[in-house]
Amino acid sequence: MTVKNPLTPMEAEIIRVEEMTSIEKLFYLKLTDPQIIGEFHYNPGQFLEVSVPGVGEAPISICDAQREPGQLQLCIRKVGRVTNAIHRLKEGDRLWIRGPYGNGFPMKLMENHNLLLIAGGLGIAPLRSVLQHALLYRTNYGLITVMYGVRCYSMMLFREEFIRLFREGDKLNVKFLLAYEDESDTKCYQLACERSDRCMRGLVTRLIEAATITPDNTYAVICGPPVMYKFVVRELTQRGFTPTQIYMTMERRMKCGVGKCGHCITGSSNSIKYVCKDGPVFTYWDALKTKGLM
Amino acid sequence: MYKKLLKDDLENFIFILKKFGVVHAPVREAGRVYEFTELTDSKILQLNYTRTMIPPKKFFLKPKEQLYILNRREGFKEIVDDSKIVLLGVHACDINALNLLDRIYIDQFPDRYYKTRRENTIIIGVSCKPDEYCFCTSTNSSYALEGFDLFMHEIDDSYIIRIGSLKGFQIVCESENLLAEASSNDIKEFKRAEAERLKEFTLHLNVNGIQDILDASYDHPVWQENADICFGCGSCNLVCPTCRCYDTADFLNLDLKTGVRVRRWDSCMLKQHGLVAGGLNFRPTRVERLYNRFNCKMSLSEDSLNCVGCGRCTVYCPADINFVEVLKQVGED
Numbered sequence: 001m002t003v004k005n006p007l008t009p010m011e012a013e014i015i016r017v018e019e020m021t022s023i024e025k026l027f028y029l030k031l032t033d034p035q036i037i038g039e040f041h042y043n044p045g046q047f048l049e050v051s052v053p054g055v056g057e058a059p060i061s062i063c064d065a066q067r068e069p070g071q072l073q074l075c076i077r078k079v080g081r082v083t084n085a086i087h088r089l090k091e092g093d094r095l096w097i098r099g100p101y102g103n104g105f106p107m108k109l110m111e112n113h114n115l116l117l118i119a120g121g122l123g124i125a126p127l128r129s130v131l132q133h134a135l136l137y138r139t140n141y142g143l144i145t146v147m148y149g150v151r152c153y154s155m156m157l158f159r160e161e162f163i164r165l166f167r168e169g170d171k172l173n174v175k176f177l178l179a180y181e182d183e184s185d186t187k188c189y190q191l192a193c194e195r196s197d198r199c200m201r202g203l204v205t206r207l208i209e210a211a212t213i214t215p216d217n218t219y220a221v222i223c224g225p226p227v228m229y230k231f232v233v234r235e236l237t238q239r240g241f242t243p244t245q246i247y248m249t250m251e252r253r254m255k256c257g258v259g260k261c262g263h264c265i266t267g268s269s270n271s272i273k274y275v276c277k278d279g280p281v282f283t284y285w286d287a288l289k290t291k292g293l294m
Numbered sequence: 295m296y297k298k299l300l301k302d303d304l305e306n307f308i309f310i311l312k313k314f315g316v317v318h319a320p321v322r323e324a325g326r327v328y329e330f331t332e333l334t335d336s337k338i339l340q341l342n343y344t345r346t347m348i349p350p351k352k353f354f355l356k357p358k359e360q361l362y363i364l365n366r367r368e369g370f371k372e373i374v375d376d377s378k379i380v381l382l383g384v385h386a387c388d389i390n391a392l393n394l395l396d397r398i399y400i401d402q403f404p405d406r407y408y409k410t411r412r413e414n415t416i417i418i419g420v421s422c423k424p425d426e427y428c429f430c431t432s433t434n435s436s437y438a439l440e441g442f443d444l445f446m447h448e449i450d451d452s453y454i455i456r457i458g459s460l461k462g463f464q465i466v467c468e469s470e471n472l473l474a475e476a477s478s479n480d481i482k483e484f485k486r487a488e489a490e491r492l493k494e495f496t497l498h499l500n501v502n503g504i505q506d507i508l509d510a511s512y513d514h515p516v517w518q519e520n521a522d523i524c525f526g527c528g529s530c531n532l533v534c535p536t537c538r539c540y541d542t543a544d545f546l547n548l549d550l551k552t553g554v555r556v557r558r559w560d561s562c563m564l565k566q567h568g569l570v571a572g573g574l575n576f577r578p579t580r581v582e583r584l585y586n587r588f589n590c591k592m593s594l595s596e597d598s599l600n601c602v603g604c605g606r607c608t609v610y611c612p613a614d615i616n617f618v619e620v621l622k623q624v625g626e627d
Binding site: 005006007008009011051053054055056057058079080081082083094096226251252253255256258259260261262263265266267268269270271272277291292 | 364365367369372399403404405406504506508512539542543544545550553555562567568572577582585588589590593595
């Protein structure tokens, strides 16, 4: 009997590539082995180890909610050796993946609650899977508020999709808010002229300051660059969010994804956490107990 | 089921062990440095050694091992190593360390390579005498209750043997002519020797509540003092029987089509350990890495330390950082 080796990558075909920004592309993948497809299930917030044979492996979070069996989307920024190699791949090329790993977001727990999704930059990728899931099972969730901070219009990910939500989200009971940093950005300025209450210049925290958000029956979900968390958390706790109402997803150099290689260990000895298997989704309460997590 | 083997019969016993796999045992390399190496000649066997420099983890999680043959078009083909090994002369601390490694490598998402080697390896423990660096009584790892096939307790001119597994029992059956039932007098001697051994420990560490003590002592000056003298070389990780961080890398052959995926030991004391793509480092300073290592050693999980008190990190630290001394300083003021 052959035991499944958790480190063995599975072959996937790139069925589509979308250029999103100068450094980010969206890859549509489909597993090639029909036997695996049936067993492959993922939840919002989980991640994969993606391999380019001969180059290496990198942890990448899945950015959509599962609809088709064996298919998934990855939003990849070219920033290291492996992601640069992935960016050179085209439709029809092969990638190797293993996973999904990690706990993912507690979608079940968050049912019948309002969702407040706060993302900065590439942090929108894992949160898009939460958003898609909530839209897929729309009646299970209350009001969805998305706060997305970008540097400028050209760096905005999933642009068409989000601008549609920005304009027409109310139909779906979704409030999509955008913050942009670049003063000279005319396109974002136009959006701000269109809806000054939904698009503002500044950091994502500006959106929280401007909005009237209450912690009642709400879960906040955060993802962004590490520096963002403490500012966002401060704004939220000031507005009465308790530490277990705030979820966040974390980044580390997860080499194995299965709690062995040790790279994602964090915390002091009264609370050691593996970001790959105890996370990558944690509550702010976990972060308070676990030194160095946030 | 306690057996007795006369020391005079040890060589014959090793001859029988060879039927079960290639025998590896502690051998003196230089001075006081011992290594587990293939036992080509039983004359070089050193069963009353202090500690090996590299712990037996090297047989299960190899310092460098090929995991897959890779092909840029076809992907990955697993490399299976099914060699059979007998490890003779493993100390209780190292057996307990392997039990801790099992929790990581077998209990959840079992690692195929580690698990296969663990199943293909026979472990024969041997009793030991502590030196001034041993503190395994403090970490509750001075005696092995599981994780071995046979355990030999040296009593004068013989060994009292405990049987820890079915495989161990098979070895005992094969060695019927060499082994006798341990008599009630032998058992009495065994108890006496164990009690005497316990009295020989001079180094003790109070680990009661150490997890909270460490958490609360993040700002303790001892971390910076030791980080200042630490070379950041990672020797402590290499010699630690429970350190198990690894890194993987792909290597292409000259044809640029085929190659291998390799994993090798990594070290949390090296700067790139906490580095992510884009240049952010979650443990950028040596003092943070040192603090992290001590915390990791004092907690595998809520219910277990990740240290077996073997003393290697202190013995082999080129900067003379004393593991127990640091923890005592943190705990005492």
